Amino acid sequence: MKIVVQVKLMPETEQAAALRSTPRTVNDLACWVSQVAFARGVPREYELRKHTYVHLKAEGLGAQAAQHVIKKVRDAYTTLHTNLRAGHLGKPTSRRRVKAESKPIAFRPEAAQPYDDRCLSWQYDAQTVSIWTTAGRIKNVRFVCSTDALKTLRDYRKGECDLIERDGVFYLIATCDVPEAEAFEPDGFIGVDLGIVNIATTSTGYQAAGRGLGRYRKRQLALRAKLQKKRTKSAKRRLKARSRRETRHVKNTNHIIAKTIVTEAERTAHGIALEELKGIRRRVRLRKPQRVTLHSWAFAQLAGFIVYKAKRAGVPLVYVDPAYTSQTCAECGHVDKRNRVNQGLFICRGCGVVAHADRNASHNIAARGAAVWTAGRESRVPATP
Template sequence: MKLVVQVKLLPTPEQAAALAATLALCNTAANEVSAVAFAHGVFARQKLQKLVYTDLKARGLSAQPALHVIRKVADAYTALHAQIEAGLLGGEHSRQRRKATSKPITVRADAAQPFDDRCLSWQMDARTISIWTARGRVRDIAFTGEPGQLKFLADHRKGETDLVHRDGMFFLIATCEIEQVLRVEPADWIGVDRGIVNLATTSDGDNHQGKGLARYRRRQARLRAQLQAKKAAGSRSAARRLARRAQREARHAANENHKISKSIVTDARRTGRGIALEELSGIRDRVRLRRHQRATHSSWPFHQLGTFIQYKAQRAGVPFLEVDPAYTSQRCPVPWCGHTERADRPDRNTFCCRRCGFAGPADVIAAMNIRKRACVVWAFVSMPVPTPKGGQGRCDPGTTPSRDRERNKA
């Protein structure tokens, strides 16, 4: 499993100037390579390398940085063509698609640049790096980070590292690779329901929300509306402040999601249980929201929270599943009842079964139903099946009851 660790560089003014010049040179060269690729219609990395490698070397790029520039451009065009094939840019004559394909791809002057171990070396004990720059090899650039992250970096770093310039500071984002812990049979499951009011509610009844967070989100919405009004009036400073505030809100949301996911995974690992979430792909297109909920629903990264829970669970060896979200908040969790009706939700926060009278917080009820579905899915995943030789085997971990039904229909 691959993860990334970010560390902050602490360069001297001379070292910072060399790093800035390096990003500027590499990204200027990338724009030139992109123009050549667009003009010749050549987007494959090896063919593009034959066209531009000599020119990149003449510009002062060493061999490895030149190859990284070429690969960065080739990957950008590969991503663009994948978006076109997937229909994400509209039809053949759509305005968005014409705009994307009518000119070469360009990158910012301070866009990230990848480095491999030939161009960048780490001295973990001294907490310094040595890196190739446009002004030659620069050594003894100090870096810092959270102690746990630094230890993880020292033990598991493998692969490329990106040099990033953001908010006047330089960062290194390093790739780490760890062996995934073998999956064990869970004693039970923790169902997790993600929502607008309560960001995450578990089947144990734990609500991961808070009045402080709700106040923060309301205040940010008011400030954002004020800045957007000033931006519409032509204020350039309001546009800059709006961009900085968006970054600040994203960092705050990521921090909250990290804390929530860490708490859930820690609880599951301590009790020997697995974690089950709703499969929420396409949720923005499926749900109908009240007007005052739309901004909240669109502004919080619910998918990020699920991703954090998933990778932390895999890293800790905790089983993880995603289950069908249909009617989880309308179905009675009582085993002998199971009544499902929209009227079981008299309001947003309350569940009350119209058949058996079972009642409780709606988010907790949804989490309980997610837990029950995880038990069923895991039973199918772990079900022994005959092997071609007549022995007993295990189901494919990707197999679920829904996929079995689709296969039977086919």
């Protein structure tokens, strides 16, 4: 299982200047390589190297850095073509797709720069790194991180790392290949119903209400609108200082919820059943005031956190079809759209049971999770004649 560990670099003044100039120089050359690739019909990486490698070396890049620039450009075009084939940029005649296809890919000056073990080395005991820059290789660049993150780096770091600059601070994003724990045989499943009013509701009784997070988002939205209207230097400075604050808050909230769910499943020797919600934003049609709430719903992030935490703990996890889970009675199985009286109330028109709507849905998800797990474990050996 691959996870990433982020460490904060603490360079000195001269080191910071070299680190700051490196991404800008490299990304400027990446834009040039992108123009060459676009003009030549985006050839394969080996063919693109013939047309660009000598120029990159002449501009002062090392051999590995030049290779990384070429590979980064080619990977960007591969991603673009994948999105085009999948229809993520609209129909062939849409304005967004035509714009994406009609010009070379451009790279932001502060875009991340990948490093491999030839360009970057770690000294874990001293908590320093030696890193290549356009001003030469600089050594003894200090970094800080948590004790757990340092242990993960020391034991499992593998592959490339990315150097990024965010608000004047440098970070290294390291890839770690952490072994998955052996999954146990579950004694039942915990169903997790994801939503907006209640972020997560489980069949065991845990409920993470979304009221506080909703109020926080509204407050941040109003504050951003107020500052944007002023258009002063101080307002822009405040906006920059507050950037990504909401994202960090939501991410931390999702981490807490995911950890609570996985810990409960591990303690009770249960598996976890999640809804398969891919494509929900394209399927659901809402009024304009509700669209902001839907598109700021970080259900995929929460599900991703639950998945990787469950794998690390050895907790079995399955995805189930969410269709009609909110309209089906968990007691008698009666399905009726009218069973869902409102957002929080469920009254079965078959057996008359009254329950919390999200709690009822979580029980249906748990039952489907157990069925999916059993279907995956049943014997496929043909019967003896």
